[in-house]
Amino acid sequence: MIRGWLPPLRWRFILVAVGVLAVVLAVFSVVLYVNLRSSLTEAAEDGLRFSAQPVIAEWEDGPSPPGGDGTGPPPPEPRDDPTASDEREQRELVDLARRLTTLDTAARIVSTDGTLLGDGVESGEEPSIVVPRLEAATYGDVAAAGEARMIQMESDDGTLLVNLIPLHDRDSGEVIAVVEIGTSFESVDLALGRLRLVLLAGMAIALAAVVLLMLPLMRGVLRPLRQMATTSQAIAAGDLDRRVQVPPANDELTELAHSFNHMVGRLDTMLATQRRFLADASHELRSPLTALGGGVEMLLLGADREDPAARARLLRLMNGEIARMGRLVDELMDLIRFDTNPQATLHAGAIQLRPLIEQIVEEVRLLAPDHRIVAAIDPDAASLIASGDADRLRQAVLNLCTNARAATAPGGTITIGLRRDGAASARLTVADTGTGISAEDLPRVWNRFYRADVSRTRAGGQGGLGLGLAIVRAIVDAHGWAVSIDSEAGVGTTVSVTMPATGAASPATATWESPGRPALLPIPSRPASH
Known part of the structure; x- marks a missing residue:
């Protein structure tokens, strides 16, 4: 049209x-x-x-009668005729x-x-x-x-x-x-008539004056908009370093210029993140694909020399790479589901927090046998019950534990804690004694595909694509809970999830190390299986 x-x-x-x-x-x-x-x-x-x-x-x-001085009109004539x-x-x-x-x-x-x-x-x-x-x-x-x-x-x-x-x-x-x-x-x-001419002439002069005065005025007022149009064309051509000059006046155009520059900055950051994600995804996918291709080629060439042990090692390597690609796909699909309809991904119900934490500790101990896994549960919080999706909460805590394991050297401690936070809230924490996160990287750790230490996360093939904390944030936001992170480089990191919870206080049955501090309840380590 x-x-x-x-x-x-x-x-x-x-x-x-x-x-x-x-x-x-x-x-x-x-x-x-x-x-x-x-x-x-x-x-x-x-x-x-x-x-x-x-x-x-x-x-x-x-007629008035004659005056005393003889003035006045003559008396009226008789009216007989x-x-x-x-x-x-x-x-x-x-x-x-x-x-x-x-x-x-x-x-x-x-x-x-x-x-x-x-x-x-x-x-x-x-x-x-x-x-x-x-x-x-x-x-x-x-x-x-x-x-x-x-x-x-x-x-x-x-x-x-x-x-x-x-x-x-x-x-x-x-x-x-x-x-x-x-x-x-x-x-x-x-x-x-003269008034009509004056009014018409005055109107014509006034309208002409308005046009003449508003032309330069509107040119100056609209100059920021023209600059934005020019900058937008440059940005569309790929120059994301361009910004609009902010007018000195504190008005709507100034606010628009700030918003425009902020939008361009976020767009630049998002595009840079996507470019980095594509590069990381290509690298992460290329590595297992290369390993799988090499393993298949070795099997085809008979490099195992009919040795069952060598073949089993090669198959385990290929299975590990397949699992790594599966985790990547699962994480991406989770984020897509939370972006599309976060409430549809949840299956809400009552969550017994203490049994859930004990189960997670057992699982983390199997995944990180070279780390000390500790449960720090406040006796007053042992009976707390939250409302939400237990499987998604377990996924979020496991993601936090995975990050803690990657950041903590063997022999370090990972602590999963639970305590009351006010009259009707619970605070679940995952703390480690690892390398910590610098103050410069801390505000961006929730961004998707962001990794504070690329060299460490790539070392040994442990790290992912920086999606773990993004998934944690998506799960917490979908529940309407709150999450925060506190870290110091060289000391460790603590991530806290706060959620509404109910439950009567339980009598203190654990040993307290000092007044006002929850006891540490270490779960005995299982003997390593060979």
Whole structure:
């Protein structure tokens, strides 16, 4: 399947930042524009309303009486003549419309049925706008409601703001006409237009600035990632000595660089271990195969000269080499099983620890007749019972004893101990008086295929491939137990396995060498069989 094209990572970051900023600026601009338009509209409506209210209120209140100094309008004429009264009212309405008309405001007086009663434009001032006539029903609605109404409408001169105000009779208070006052909305439209241009230009400048500023910034931020990509390509080509330069800042990229270098280091170590394993496995397999091939060839050539003893020695040698290869295969298969499904390799049950240790001591004595094998069992721990796979625990202890035998010269002591470790735990130990392990090698003894002393493990064909302690660690981890090692070069090594255990304390039946120290219970040596 063909994947869609994606821009480089830095451009994706920039596009995301620009998109987020554009949305924020757009929302801010819309809110600002709406609020400012509302404020300007309210200001225009208030200006139109407040400019008309005093004049209309003065007209509705009627002319004031003459003052004491003779000032003031003349008294009203008698209203005996209806015609004269209508003419006077008409003149007053026209005068009202003229007073409400200015250079930027047009006013007219319209009856409730839509008849024009007075037009300020025709009576005097010539404003810059012309307010179109509305439908007659609109004036009737305003008169019926008795409340002013503000209307925005479009005309040839642009947007107009029209205020319709009911005009009340001086005597009865009834609505007799509607005052129509209109002004241009052009100044508000111009201000809003300039605001739109400023906001658009500001957004464009801000987005362009973000792009220009983020290009070098993202180049610097992503430089460690580019170095990692280059280093990864070099590592893929086989150069495992390459490392990524760690950025000075203490951030996620620094943590990523440390993790990357650590990963490469572990990969280098694993590959080196595998190369060493292949070399060791080749050597270990070549030796028995060579011996087997030589033995078969000697038998075919009749080198035994019909001597049963010589043939038996040759067959025993070949059988030993076959057993050595079998042990190697078994150890590798064990590790594969523990790697695949460790729990499936266990057959849990109750483990009587003391009988198991005594059995192991007997077996180790047969395998190492030239060593002193000692059981150091705390009387308080003689009845301890653990839960686990007895066969796997026996395998782990035998592996430890095999390593102890290889590290201890003939005549040395191998001690298998058991004691309580707290209220509900047991500690099983295997200690030797051998050469010990250097502090430099100690942290790596659990690694697979690792051997602290290659020359010693190869000497006499005793050592294996360095899988013994790895199998011990796998068995302990599969049970959820704990294992530790303590060693000093030239003194000896002690490996401890701690596991949950139960069992009542037994009365002390052994001899104690000193207070607080468990007695040594040596098992008598059997006479050597010939």
